[in-house]
Amino acid sequence: MTFKTESLYATYGEGMVLRHVDLEAPTGRITCLVGRNGAGKTTTMKAIMGLVKTPEGSIQLDGEELIHLPAYERARRGIGYVPQGREIFPQLTVEENILLGLEAKKGKGEIPDFIFETFPILKEFLQRKGGDLSGGQQQQLAIARAVVSEPKILILDEPTEGIQPSIIQEIGRVITGLKSRMAVLIVEQYLEFVLEIADYCYVMENGRIIMDGAPADLDQEKLQATMSL
Numbered sequence: 001m002t003f004k005t006e007s008l009y010a011t012y013g014e015g016m017v018l019r020h021v022d023l024e025a026p027t028g029r030i031t032c033l034v035g036r037n038g039a040g041k042t043t044t045m046k047a048i049m050g051l052v053k054t055p056e057g058s059i060q061l062d063g064e065e066l067i068h069l070p071a072y073e074r075a076r077r078g079i080g081y082v083p084q085g086r087e088i089f090p091q092l093t094v095e096e097n098i099l100l101g102l103e104a105k106k107g108k109g110e111i112p113d114f115i116f117e118t119f120p121i122l123k124e125f126l127q128r129k130g131g132d133l134s135g136g137q138q139q140q141l142a143i144a145r146a147v148v149s150e151p152k153i154l155i156l157d158e159p160t161e162g163i164q165p166s167i168i169q170e171i172g173r174v175i176t177g178l179k180s181r182m183a184v185l186i187v188e189q190y191l192e193f194v195l196e197i198a199d200y201c202y203v204m205e206n207g208r209i210i211m212d213g214a215p216a217d218l219d220q221e222k223l224q225a226t227m228s229l
């Protein structure tokens, strides 16, 4: 399975925000999109989800064209999304939060075992209220809810945002554990984390991809300069 965008353009009205964005995210690989504030990363995610206008380009999931489909239909075809700020339901239990992810895709029944294998802490805290979990645990819950219906691609918008450095590694481990099941596309500003977990990186500046490759193959000087300006 592979996900790709080809020559994707996006606009909020006047002026193009994204220009000619080509991305590819196959199963088995953690693909990261990096760039500093305002580079166009969130807009790229929204374009993929169908939340901003995309006058040109192609968005393909497993060879199927999605660009003309509404957002809910793209989700149904297998795009799982964890937005920035992990919106879980604080008053519902961990179990209820996860089950909502199944219901959203019209699935019913039990939480599959792979969820508890991937997120052992959630198994332990199944009956706790979501709001009583730590920030890192809430992030795990938000990811579990997005993957319980087994999407073809999981898209994460800044999964390390607001999470303590000591917990970030745990989030990295969880995400890495999912990549054999689905493609994973992460938008991040925290470069250290990206260089540790990414198999492949795209670097964005002014709404374009300016560089891509495996982390070790990227021009490190150019990368640092792009991120720190």
Ligand SMILES: Nc1ncnc2c1ncn2[C@@H]1O[C@H](COP(=O)(O)OP(=O)(O)OP(=O)(O)O)[C@@H](O)[C@H]1O
Pocket: 012, 017, 035, 036, 037, 038, 039, 040, 041, 042, 043, 044, 189
């Ligand atoms: N709703 C909007 N209407 C008009 N322009 C917008 C809108 N949202 C973002 N932009 C512009 O689009 C460009 C890209 O923004 P975007 O949020 O995609 O960047 P980003 O790389 O995700 O940054 P951040 O890390 O701050 O989220 C910026 O120049 C921004 O000003």
